Amino acid sequence: MGRVKLQLRKIENKTNRHITFAKRKGGLVKKAHELSTLCDVEIAVIIFSPAGKLILFDAKKRPEEILKSYLNLPEKQRGRYGISFQMFNLEDKLRNLLELQEIENEILLCNFESENIERQIRYYSFKSVDAQKVKVIVMLEKKRNRSIYFFHSPFKNSFQLLPPINYRP
Amino acid sequence: MGRVKLQLRKIENKTNRHITFAKRKGGLVKKAHELSTLCDVEIAVIIFSPAGKLILFDAKKRPEEILKSYLNLPEKQRGRYGISFQMFNLEDKLRNLLELQEIENEILLCNFESENIERQIRYYSFKSVDAQKVKVIVMLEKKRNRSIYFFHSPFKNSFQLLPPINYRP
DNA sequence: ACAGCTATCTATAATCA
């Protein structure tokens, strides 16, 4: 689509590639959301960059809504099935990404100051968060057997809990 | 798109919903494949129906190519990172879907006759497979620490290793 | 259920602000 028919191969110009990525990512997510709503199915779109960074998206709900509901819902009110698998992905990815070697010990640490961390999570819900905070959030949620959703730009080095700009549910 | 602007809510007419699902699923997968190629990122699109059935798709490669490469590649030639997580999803889903209660025992059984099963896998690579065969394939691949990709119609009760009809890489 | 067929709606490449 657009002025010219684009050849289906890697865009070599870095700037153009990133612009196209940003545009089409939004479009893909929108499409996923529409299909999800229209046909009543849950959809996840997962994008990995060559560097192993990731974007996670559940097309059925807005990311911040998922985050909120998981932070606020009573334990086990939501079945693990269907959502929890993404936790494993994310945790598995982040284990490499953040070089977590002693995650179990750190989970204990997180538990110790979980109240404070919960405040952090809420604070950062709509702001860019760095890898350390993502690590903390993930570990906390893992301990609680809950899921969490992140966006991560494959071309930058920051995590976001924001929906993509084009996303209008 | 189309003759009329569709309202963004669940299509109540079952037939129309399924038709729309089939059409838009193909479109979504095509979009994912294009983004994947143009911007050199790996993408997975995962669709769950309310019944917990699933479609798995890696937009970077054709499903049968992934299957073949995983069946033919030497152990650990491909890093677990990036692909293997989907194994966990699928296995986790199938554990419920197929009511696997004694999966470990069955893995041993699979191992015992793995040669024969490998032939089955190749045979069914381009054919619809039933749940029992999916179970066998998954367990075999799990034992080998490999991934595998399936399509599953959420509205039917069959697994497929075929790409969707609209998918033209 | 599927397979074409348009009339339309939507996404987006190039361009410009």
Next chain:
DNA sequence: TTGATTATAGATAGCTG
């Protein structure tokens, strides 16, 4: 960059067999 705009290419809802 970073956002809007616009001209096209692409997707698809409703039809028809």
